[in-house]
Amino acid sequence: NAGVTQTPKFRVLKTGQSMTLLCAQDMNHEYMYWYRQDPGMGLRLIHYSVGEGTTAKGEVPDGYNVSRLKKQNFLLGLESAAPSQTSVYFCASIQRGSEGYGYTFGSGTRLTVV
Amino acid sequence: GEDVEQSLFLSVREGDSSVINCTYTDSSSTYLYWYKQEPGAGLQLLTYIFSNMDMKQDQRLTVLLNKKDKHLSLRIADTQTGDSAIYFCASNSGGYQKVTFGTGTKLQVIP
Numbered sequence: 001n002a003g004v005t006q007t008p009k010f011r012v013l014k015t016g017q018s019m020t021l022l023c024a025q026d027m028n029h030e031y032m033y034w035y036r037q038d039p040g041m042g043l044r045l046i047h048y049s050v051g052e053g054t055t056a057k058g059e060v061p062d063g064y065n066v067s068r069l070k071k072q073n074f075l076l077g078l079e080s081a082a083p084s085q086t087s088v089y090f091c092a093s094i095q096r097g098s099e100g101y102g103y104t105f106g107s108g109t110r111l112t113v114v
Numbered sequence: 115g116e117d118v119e120q121s122l123f124l125s126v127r128e129g130d131s132s133v134i135n136c137t138y139t140d141s142s143s144t145y146l147y148w149y150k151q152e153p154g155a156g157l158q159l160l161t162y163i164f165s166n167m168d169m170k171q172d173q174r175l176t177v178l179l180n181k182k183d184k185h186l187s188l189r190i191a192d193t194q195t196g197d198s199a200i201y202f203c204a205s206n207s208g209g210y211q212k213v214t215f216g217t218g219t220k221l222q223v224i225p
Contacts, residue, residue, distance in 0.1 A: 004156075031211055040122065042202065043157075043215040050210050058212070059115070090156055094211050099145045102159030103213065 002026055006091050006106035013081045013113045021076040021109050023091030030096040032074040033058070033103070034066065036087040043090065049074055050096075081113045116140040116207040118216035125222045132190040134219045136203030139184060143205035146179060147213065148188045151200040160188075160201070190221075198223045 004025045013019055023032065031050050035043040045058030047066040055066045063085060065077045074093075078085060088110050092103035120136040138146070144165045149157040163170045163177045163186070170177045176189040190197055203216040 033212070035215075040217055042118070042217040045212060045214075048210065048212060056210075092157075096211070099206055099211055100162060100164075102147055102149070102162060103157070105156030105158070107154075107156045 004091055004093055004104050004106040006089075006109050008109060009107070010110045011112070013078075013111065015081060015083060015113060017081050018077070018079050019081065019111075020078075021089055021091075021111075023074045023076070023093075023106060025072055025074075025091075025093045025104070027093065027095070027104065028071070029093035029104070030071075032068065032091065032093045034064075034074065034076045035090045035092065036060065037090060037108075038087050046076065046089075081111075083113045085111065086113045087111060116143070116205060116214040118203055118205055118214050120201075120203050120216040120219050122217060123220050123222070125224060126193050127224050128193060128195060130193055132188075132193045132197070132221055132223075134188045134190075134201050134203075134221065136186040136188075136216055137184055138186065138203070138205045138214075138216075140205060140207040140214075141181075141184065143207050145206045146177075146186050147202075147204040147206075148175075148177065149202040149204060149215075151202065151218070153199075157202060193221075193223050195223045195225055197221060 033048040049068040091106040200218040
Protein backbone atom coordinates (compact mmCIF):
# COMPACT_ATOMS: atom_id res chain seq x y z
CA ASN A 1 0.00 0.00 0.00
CA ALA A 2 1.26 3.46 -0.88
CA GLY A 3 2.09 5.69 2.00
CA VAL A 4 4.64 6.71 4.61
CA THR A 5 6.38 4.03 6.66
CA GLN A 6 8.25 4.78 9.86
CA THR A 7 10.65 2.44 11.62
CA PRO A 8 10.93 1.57 14.42
CA LYS A 9 7.47 1.97 15.97
CA PHE A 10 8.76 1.94 19.56
CA ARG A 11 12.16 2.43 21.13
CA VAL A 12 13.60 2.92 24.61
CA LEU A 13 16.99 4.62 24.80
CA LYS A 14 19.31 5.39 27.65
CA THR A 15 20.50 8.96 28.07
CA GLY A 16 23.48 9.56 25.82
CA GLN A 17 22.73 6.79 23.34
CA SER A 18 22.23 7.51 19.67
CA MET A 19 19.68 6.27 17.18
CA THR A 20 18.24 6.90 13.74
CA LEU A 21 14.58 6.99 12.83
CA LEU A 22 13.75 6.05 9.26
CA CYS A 23 10.95 7.47 7.16
CA ALA A 24 10.22 5.99 3.75
CA GLN A 25 7.58 7.10 1.24
CA ASP A 26 6.66 5.53 -2.06
CA MET A 27 4.57 8.36 -3.51
CA ASN A 28 7.45 10.24 -5.14
CA HIS A 29 6.77 13.26 -2.93
CA GLU A 30 9.34 16.05 -3.04
CA TYR A 31 8.71 17.48 0.42
CA MET A 32 9.22 15.57 3.66
CA TYR A 33 8.98 16.64 7.30
CA TRP A 34 9.76 15.43 10.79
CA TYR A 35 7.47 16.53 13.64
CA ARG A 36 7.40 15.68 17.31
CA GLN A 37 4.17 15.43 19.26
CA ASP A 38 4.05 16.23 22.96
CA PRO A 39 0.96 16.43 25.21
CA GLY A 40 -0.63 19.87 25.19
CA MET A 41 1.83 21.16 22.59
CA GLY A 42 0.52 19.77 19.35
CA LEU A 43 3.01 18.94 16.63
CA ARG A 44 6.21 20.91 16.27
CA LEU A 45 8.38 20.86 13.18
CA ILE A 46 11.93 19.57 13.75
CA HIS A 47 13.45 19.52 10.26
CA TYR A 48 12.20 19.34 6.73
CA SER A 49 13.44 18.64 3.22
CA VAL A 50 12.30 20.02 -0.11
CA GLY A 51 14.22 17.56 -2.22
CA GLU A 52 16.93 14.96 -2.38
CA GLY A 53 20.12 16.23 -0.81
CA THR A 54 18.48 19.26 0.86
CA THR A 55 17.45 19.77 4.48
CA ALA A 56 16.40 22.74 6.60
CA LYS A 57 15.70 23.51 10.24
CA GLY A 58 12.22 23.77 11.62
CA GLU A 59 10.95 25.12 14.90
CA VAL A 60 12.77 22.76 17.30
CA PRO A 61 15.92 21.43 15.55
CA ASP A 62 18.36 21.33 18.47
CA GLY A 63 19.64 17.84 19.32
CA TYR A 64 18.57 16.37 15.98
CA ASN A 65 20.18 15.88 12.59
CA VAL A 66 18.62 14.76 9.33
CA SER A 67 19.64 13.44 5.96
CA ARG A 68 17.88 12.91 2.64
CA LEU A 69 20.28 10.98 0.46
CA LYS A 70 17.46 9.39 -1.52
CA LYS A 71 14.21 11.06 -2.50
CA GLN A 72 12.09 8.40 -0.84
CA ASN A 73 13.91 8.35 2.52
CA PHE A 74 14.24 10.96 5.26
CA LEU A 75 16.31 10.01 8.29
CA LEU A 76 16.16 11.65 11.71
CA GLY A 77 19.14 11.16 13.99
CA LEU A 78 19.64 11.69 17.69
CA GLU A 79 23.36 11.80 18.44
CA SER A 80 23.13 11.89 22.24
CA ALA A 81 19.61 11.26 23.47
CA ALA A 82 18.20 13.28 26.37
CA PRO A 83 15.04 12.69 28.44
CA SER A 84 13.58 15.88 26.89
CA GLN A 85 13.51 14.03 23.57
CA THR A 86 10.96 11.56 24.89
CA SER A 87 8.13 12.07 22.43
CA VAL A 88 6.16 10.64 19.56
CA TYR A 89 7.83 11.39 16.24
CA PHE A 90 5.87 11.70 13.02
CA CYS A 91 7.11 11.86 9.49
CA ALA A 92 4.99 13.46 6.77
CA SER A 93 5.29 14.04 3.07
CA ILE A 94 3.51 15.99 0.36
CA GLN A 95 3.76 16.52 -3.37
CA ARG A 96 4.98 20.00 -4.27
CA GLY A 97 2.01 22.18 -5.17
CA SER A 98 -0.56 19.83 -3.64
CA GLU A 99 -1.54 21.82 -0.56
CA GLY A 100 -5.16 20.86 -0.94
CA TYR A 101 -4.37 17.20 -0.40
CA GLY A 102 -2.65 17.79 2.92
CA TYR A 103 0.20 15.78 4.33
CA THR A 104 0.44 12.02 4.31
CA PHE A 105 1.60 10.97 7.77
CA GLY A 106 3.38 7.89 9.00
CA SER A 107 2.00 6.05 12.03
CA GLY A 108 4.64 7.44 14.36
CA THR A 109 7.62 6.32 16.45
CA ARG A 110 7.18 6.37 20.21
CA LEU A 111 10.57 7.12 21.78
CA THR A 112 11.31 7.01 25.48
CA VAL A 113 14.66 8.22 26.81
CA VAL A 114 15.46 7.07 30.34
CA GLY B 115 6.19 32.67 13.63
CA GLU B 116 2.67 31.40 13.17
CA ASP B 117 0.69 30.52 16.28
CA VAL B 118 -2.37 28.27 16.16
CA GLU B 119 -4.51 27.86 19.27
CA GLN B 120 -7.42 25.63 20.15
CA SER B 121 -9.07 24.40 23.30
CA LEU B 122 -7.81 21.09 24.64
CA PHE B 123 -11.01 19.21 25.34
CA LEU B 124 -14.64 18.95 24.20
CA SER B 125 -17.31 16.55 25.40
CA VAL B 126 -20.62 16.03 23.56
CA ARG B 127 -23.47 13.54 23.60
CA GLU B 128 -23.94 11.16 20.72
CA GLY B 129 -26.27 12.67 18.12
CA ASP B 130 -25.49 16.27 19.09
CA SER B 131 -23.40 18.65 17.01
CA SER B 132 -19.78 19.30 17.93
CA VAL B 133 -18.06 22.60 17.27
CA ILE B 134 -14.29 22.82 17.56
CA ASN B 135 -12.76 26.29 17.39
CA CYS B 136 -9.33 27.50 16.42
CA THR B 137 -7.54 30.82 16.08
CA TYR B 138 -4.42 31.52 14.07
CA THR B 139 -2.13 34.51 13.69
CA ASP B 140 -0.67 34.43 10.18
CA SER B 141 -2.96 36.39 7.85
CA SER B 142 -0.98 35.14 4.83
CA SER B 143 -2.04 31.52 5.36
CA THR B 144 -3.62 30.26 2.15
CA TYR B 145 -4.84 26.86 3.34
CA LEU B 146 -6.36 25.97 6.69
CA TYR B 147 -6.78 22.34 7.62
CA TRP B 148 -8.50 20.03 10.02
CA TYR B 149 -6.72 16.78 10.77
CA LYS B 150 -8.04 13.86 12.83
CA GLN B 151 -5.87 11.60 14.98
CA GLU B 152 -7.21 8.36 16.37
CA PRO B 153 -5.40 6.65 19.27
CA GLY B 154 -2.02 5.22 18.33
CA ALA B 155 -2.23 6.49 14.76
CA GLY B 156 -0.86 9.26 12.62
CA LEU B 157 -2.88 12.26 11.53
CA GLN B 158 -5.30 12.07 8.63
CA LEU B 159 -6.58 15.05 6.68
CA LEU B 160 -10.26 15.53 7.43
CA THR B 161 -10.94 18.61 5.37
CA TYR B 162 -9.43 21.92 4.37
CA ILE B 163 -10.58 25.38 3.35
CA PHE B 164 -8.89 27.80 1.02
CA SER B 165 -8.40 31.26 2.46
CA ASN B 166 -10.73 32.99 -0.02
CA MET B 167 -13.68 30.88 1.15
CA ASP B 168 -16.00 31.55 4.08
CA MET B 169 -17.55 28.13 4.38
CA LYS B 170 -17.06 24.60 3.15
CA GLN B 171 -19.45 21.72 3.69
CA ASP B 172 -18.58 18.06 3.27
CA GLN B 173 -21.29 15.63 4.39
CA ARG B 174 -21.46 15.94 8.21
CA LEU B 175 -18.59 18.42 8.33
CA THR B 176 -18.90 22.19 8.04
CA VAL B 177 -15.87 24.46 8.14
CA LEU B 178 -16.32 28.16 8.79
CA LEU B 179 -13.56 30.69 8.24
CA ASN B 180 -13.61 34.23 9.57
CA LYS B 181 -10.53 35.69 7.99
CA LYS B 182 -10.95 39.08 9.64
CA ASP B 183 -10.83 37.53 13.12
CA LYS B 184 -8.49 34.72 12.04
CA HIS B 185 -10.95 32.20 13.42
CA LEU B 186 -11.63 28.74 12.06
CA SER B 187 -14.26 26.28 13.24
CA LEU B 188 -15.20 22.69 12.49
CA ARG B 189 -18.78 21.56 13.04
CA ILE B 190 -19.55 17.86 13.09
CA ALA B 191 -23.27 17.16 12.74
CA ASP B 192 -24.87 14.12 14.38
CA THR B 193 -21.68 13.26 16.27
CA GLN B 194 -21.02 9.52 16.60
CA THR B 195 -18.83 7.55 19.01
CA GLY B 196 -16.51 6.87 16.08
CA ASP B 197 -15.80 10.60 15.92
CA SER B 198 -13.99 10.40 19.25
CA ALA B 199 -10.43 11.48 18.46
CA ILE B 200 -8.05 14.41 18.65
CA TYR B 201 -8.72 17.13 16.07
CA PHE B 202 -5.92 19.40 14.96
CA CYS B 203 -6.34 22.77 13.34
CA ALA B 204 -3.43 23.71 11.07
CA SER B 205 -2.37 26.44 8.69
CA ASN B 206 0.25 26.58 6.00
CA SER B 207 2.74 29.36 6.48
CA GLY B 208 6.42 30.07 6.02
CA GLY B 209 6.76 28.57 2.56
CA TYR B 210 7.65 25.08 1.31
CA GLN B 211 4.20 23.88 2.32
CA LYS B 212 5.21 23.87 5.98
CA VAL B 213 2.23 23.52 8.25
CA THR B 214 1.81 24.85 11.78
CA PHE B 215 -0.44 22.74 13.97
CA GLY B 216 -2.53 23.70 16.95
CA THR B 217 -2.37 21.85 20.24
CA GLY B 218 -5.25 19.55 19.28
CA THR B 219 -8.75 19.24 20.75
CA LYS B 220 -9.70 15.91 22.24
CA LEU B 221 -13.33 15.17 21.38
CA GLN B 222 -15.10 12.78 23.70
CA VAL B 223 -18.47 11.47 22.52
CA ILE B 224 -20.72 10.20 25.29
CA PRO B 225 -23.15 7.43 24.24
